[in-house]
Amino acid sequence: MIRRVGSVLRWLVVWLPIGLLGLWSVTRRWPWPALLPTQWQLSAWSDVLGTAGLGPTVLRSVAISTTVALGASIAGFLTSRSAARHARREGLYVFLHLPFVISPVVLGVSLDYLFLRLGVAERAAGVILGQGIVAYAYAVILLSGFWNERIRAFADGAATLGATGLQVWTRVLWPIARPLLAVCLLQTFLISWFDYALVLLIGGGRVVTLTTALYQYFASGDVRLAAACALLLVAPPLLALALHRYPRSTTLIDGWPH
Amino acid sequence: MHGVGNATALRISDLDVSLGSRRVLQDVSFTVDARSTFAVIGGSGCGKTTLLRAIAGLTPIERGRIEVDGRPVEGLAPNRRDVVYLNQEPLLFPHLNLFENLAFGLRLRRRPREEIAVRVDALLSALDLRGLEARQPQALSGGQKQRAAFGRALAVEPAMMLLDEPFGSLDPTTRESMQDLFKQVSRERGITAVFVTHDLKESLRVGDQFAALRDGRCCVYADRAAFCRDPATGVARETAFWSASVEP
Numbered sequence: 001m002i003r004r005v006g007s008v009l010r011w012l013v014v015w016l017p018i019g020l021l022g023l024w025s026v027t028r029r030w031p032w033p034a035l036l037p038t039q040w041q042l043s044a045w046s047d048v049l050g051t052a053g054l055g056p057t058v059l060r061s062v063a064i065s066t067t068v069a070l071g072a073s074i075a076g077f078l079t080s081r082s083a084a085r086h087a088r089r090e091g092l093y094v095f096l097h098l099p100f101v102i103s104p105v106v107l108g109v110s111l112d113y114l115f116l117r118l119g120v121a122e123r124a125a126g127v128i129l130g131q132g133i134v135a136y137a138y139a140v141i142l143l144s145g146f147w148n149e150r151i152r153a154f155a156d157g158a159a160t161l162g163a164t165g166l167q168v169w170t171r172v173l174w175p176i177a178r179p180l181l182a183v184c185l186l187q188t189f190l191i192s193w194f195d196y197a198l199v200l201l202i203g204g205g206r207v208v209t210l211t212t213a214l215y216q217y218f219a220s221g222d223v224r225l226a227a228a229c230a231l232l233l234v235a236p237p238l239l240a241l242a243l244h245r246y247p248r249s250t251t252l253i254d255g256w257p258h
Numbered sequence: 259m260h261g262v263g264n265a266t267a268l269r270i271s272d273l274d275v276s277l278g279s280r281r282v283l284q285d286v287s288f289t290v291d292a293r294s295t296f297a298v299i300g301g302s303g304c305g306k307t308t309l310l311r312a313i314a315g316l317t318p319i320e321r322g323r324i325e326v327d328g329r330p331v332e333g334l335a336p337n338r339r340d341v342v343y344l345n346q347e348p349l350l351f352p353h354l355n356l357f358e359n360l361a362f363g364l365r366l367r368r369r370p371r372e373e374i375a376v377r378v379d380a381l382l383s384a385l386d387l388r389g390l391e392a393r394q395p396q397a398l399s400g401g402q403k404q405r406a407a408f409g410r411a412l413a414v415e416p417a418m419m420l421l422d423e424p425f426g427s428l429d430p431t432t433r434e435s436m437q438d439l440f441k442q443v444s445r446e447r448g449i450t451a452v453f454v455t456h457d458l459k460e461s462l463r464v465g466d467q468f469a470a471l472r473d474g475r476c477c478v479y480a481d482r483a484a485f486c487r488d489p490a491t492g493v494a495r496e497t498a499f500w501s502a503s504v505e506p
Contacts, residue, residue, distance in 0.1 A: 153345050156316045159336040160343040161363040161414060171366070175353040 024227035044224035069189035076139025084147035108201030122204040135188035267292040267450040273322030297465025306454035314343040342411040348403035350395035357391035363414035401432040
């Protein structure tokens, strides 16, 4: 019974806000105390996907977040081994936590100054670099836990069985790390996807992503557009949740996952 | 019965190994006959694992010479030494099923598909693992995992196998059956092995040649009798204990 109540509560916590956003995005009139809207319309969605020009914004957000996630996860995976085995790793981890300890605004202003000098401020490349710093630090912290003695023993065993350094990475370390790398990819994608401060400060208003567009709609008081935009914003984590609930079985052919 | 084989398969000369500032192995020298098992006994922290890792190329040496089948290997990477190291734990790759674990080394060597199937099939039979080939390692028992790890090493037919207390985590019954299996398979296939253990009985069950490691120094015995006679190995103490236990 308690388990059932718990699952209903979990379901409500996740889906109730999303359901409300969905309702708001198609509402024309919703006077109090009506339980449901009294008049409906789809203009918010046509505005969001059409006249408001959110199509290119969505594509830009996806491109930026995908680049940040791939870059941070791959670089994090390759360098986290050195970090985990470094003699002064404690100090290194303190340094890696800095992007999360200091205020995003302070980080954004500091990076903006640097990126102005590098000529990448107010450009998507600058936003990717800025978010990449935060995502990379997160990836190294997350993936450092992977490099334990057991993994080292797997790599050593593979080497004495005849694997070259590259084969140890491709045939042993990479496949074993795949589930953790998937989590890392998703998390770093979401770090970038939901980022507001760095886009605003480094992008300087010229680089518009879904989060900055959402805040513009909120500021303008257009709840319908804001709701439609917010639904687009939560789509990636919902997709990840759905994929997590229905994992596909992995087939191995010739020692490679397919 | 010293040495089942005759030619020298492994020669270690004046080996020194340090881990950080600590000297772990000092002036270690011995030879292992081809097709025989060199049992090395020693307590925790005496350098047994370091000795095997140094031979396998997984731990750098400070000084000395390592020859496998007359070929100096101390400058070679682990994958080029033709020496397989078996860990204390049966570390089967968790992303591969049993068949693919056994075939791992053969696939690295790009052996033809048919040959891999035949050789893995023979190993499954020899190690009593038939019917389990599609299972993931998590679905195998401790003894099955250990047999599979042994089979994975056998599959590549290495010049030398280095076994680091491979049966230490098994229950006594499974452990004895694994020791018997190891002796049987190593005799059938003419395997040369260095087998380190802290278990006196195990060393006597699997070994053809004997040595003891104490404080990083290796004491090699001329034969089984010399090993048993040395009070430092503890054989006499064990014999006295069991005699006193059995007799009223």
